[in-house]
Amino acid sequence: MTRTPAISVSHLTAHLGYWLRYVSNHVSHAFARKLEAQGVTVAEWALMRELFGVTSVSPSGVAEKLGLTRGAITKLADRLIEKGLATRTRNVKDARGQSLALTASARRLIPKLAVLADQNDAEFFSHLSLEDRRTMERVLKETVKVRGLKSTPVS
Amino acid sequence: MTRTPAISVSHLTAHLGYWLRYVSNHVSHAFARKLEAQGVTVAEWALMRELFGVTSVSPSGVAEKLGLTRGAITKLADRLIEKGLATRTRNVKDARGQSLALTASARRLIPKLAVLADQNDAEFFSHLSLEDRRTMERVLKETVKVRGLKSTPVS
DNA sequence: TATTGTTATACTCTATAACTATA
DNA sequence: TATAGTTATAGAGTATAACAATA
Numbered sequence: 001m002t003r004t005p006a007i008s009v010s011h012l013t014a015h016l017g018y019w020l021r022y023v024s025n026h027v028s029h030a031f032a033r034k035l036e037a038q039g040v041t042v043a044e045w046a047l048m049r050e051l052f053g054v055t056s057v058s059p060s061g062v063a064e065k066l067g068l069t070r071g072a073i074t075k076l077a078d079r080l081i082e083k084g085l086a087t088r089t090r091n092v093k094d095a096r097g098q099s100l101a102l103t104a105s106a107r108r109l110i111p112k113l114a115v116l117a118d119q120n121d122a123e124f125f126s127h128l129s130l131e132d133r134r135t136m137e138r139v140l141k142e143t144v145k146v147r148g149l150k151s152t153p154v155s
Numbered sequence: 156m157t158r159t160p161a162i163s164v165s166h167l168t169a170h171l172g173y174w175l176r177y178v179s180n181h182v183s184h185a186f187a188r189k190l191e192a193q194g195v196t197v198a199e200w201a202l203m204r205e206l207f208g209v210t211s212v213s214p215s216g217v218a219e220k221l222g223l224t225r226g227a228i229t230k231l232a233d234r235l236i237e238k239g240l241a242t243r244t245r246n247v248k249d250a251r252g253q254s255l256a257l258t259a260s261a262r263r264l265i266p267k268l269a270v271l272a273d274q275n276d277a278e279f280f281s282h283l284s285l286e287d288r289r290t291m292e293r294v295l296k297e298t299v300k301v302r303g304l305k306s307t308p309v310s
Numbered sequence: 311t312a313t314t315g316t317t318a319t320a321c322t323c324t325a326t327a328a329c330t331a332t333a
Numbered sequence: 334t335a336t337a338g339t340t341a342t343a344g345a346g347t348a349t350a351a352c353a354a355t356a
Contacts, residue, residue: 015272016280016288017182018204019295021197024179026222026302027172029324032345042176043346049173060314067181072347074316096314096355117170125171127301128294133171135290139283140174146282147181184347187322198323215337227324229339251332251337 027124034116038109039083045113047076048102051086052110056099085109182279189271193264194238200268202231203257206241207265211254240264 032042040048050062063073077100080086085106091097102110125133187197195203205217218228232255235241240261246252257265280288 014292015276016291016295017179017186017272017276018201019292019299020175020179021183021201022222023295023298024172024175026299028176029222031172041345046173046176058314067177067184068346069348070315071317071349075346078316091314094314094356098315117172121170121172124298124302127297132290132294135287136171136294137169137174139287139291140171140178142282143178143279144174144181147279196322213337223323224325225338226326226340230324233339246337249333249337253338 023124027120030123031117031120034120035113038113038116040085040109040113041079043076044080044083044085045117047073047080048085048106048110048113051100051102052107056089056101058097059100060097062100080106178279182275185278186272186275189275190268193268193271195240195264195268196234198231199235199238199240200272202228202235203240203261203265203268206255206257207262211244211256213252214255215252217255235261 028042035042035045046066047062050065051057059073059077060070062068063070066073068076077086077088081088085103087101087103089099089101091099125136128136183197190197190200201221202217205220206212214225214228214232217223218225221228223231232241232243236243240258242256242258244254244256246254280291283291
């Protein structure tokens with residue numbers, strides 16, 4: 001017969017990271033489906049969120065905040081600009097730097113996207129008690145804080 | 156001056172899905188770095204986990220469990236086989252079907268990878284109280300259960 | 311020289327759809 | 334015809350590294 005493995009299966013499934021990834025993948029995937037109709041991807045939405053509520057941001061700044069490289073932001077921003085959702089302007093004071101900002105069109109679109117995000121959250125998490133929901137939110141935010149954003153790639 | 160947006164930033168950041176994705180991305184990324192040294196990717200590890208503790212599984216079965224398409228499993232399995240970590244055998248009873256199984260080498264490797272997973276979990280979640288940790292685990296597993304795996308693609 | 315971005319390249323992950331083999 | 338898998342193709346999402354412009 002088959003030998004009992006040296007490590008139990010239950011041990012294997014106990015990793016928080018595993019479940020996090022599993023659930024997150026499903027949630028993101030479902031959200032992507034919803035965003036599709038609006039011609040926006042999840043990564044683009046994430047960038048739009050960063051640009052929202054602020055006058056303008058440097059690509060490097062967003063890169064650090066989102067934990068992406070500058071190159072990745074360039075490409076994401078390119079796509080938003082192509083879609084008329086963002087603008088890129090060279091800084092006057094220091095012409096090496098740039099500023100990313102949302103267009104009026106993007107600002108009009110965001111509430112719609114936020115509704116989709118609400119719907120998606122509800123679809124997956126509406127069964128949670130208020131307490132569980134709060135714990136999740138708190139734990140996730142704490143983790144971000146405790147871990148910091150220092151994991152950001154350098155180049 | 157800038158008008159106050161119709162939707163507040165705090166509202167935007169309140170989506171559980173957002174934080175889930177944010178944290179999960181960081182956790183997975185860090186884990187990928189750790190797995191790199193062992194020549195395994197996170198997706199490959201996920202498949203290995205599914206094959207672990209069972210004698211053999213059909214590609215379709217794993218696909219459903221992981222929420223991936225059969226095509227995706229084919230490619231993942233190809234890579235594991237290439238690395239000598241899995242085998243693919245045609246079923247005797249019904250030659251349309253196949254069985255995926257781990258090799259002895261994979262079974263030896265898994266405890267090592269599990270240690271890395273432990274380390275990764277610790278790196279991100281060691282600050283959690285036991286209660287928070289349990290809540291997270293319970294909520295994530297419940298979500299999987301409640302939502303079911305029906306979101307699985309068809310083709 | 312250091313900093314900010316861009317570009318070229320490449321790889322993972324995954325889907326969709328067409329195709330093959332078996333039933 | 335239905336089912337199980339494979340393959341070809343494509344696109345998102347990123348990274349790395351070389352490069353250009355500016356300071």
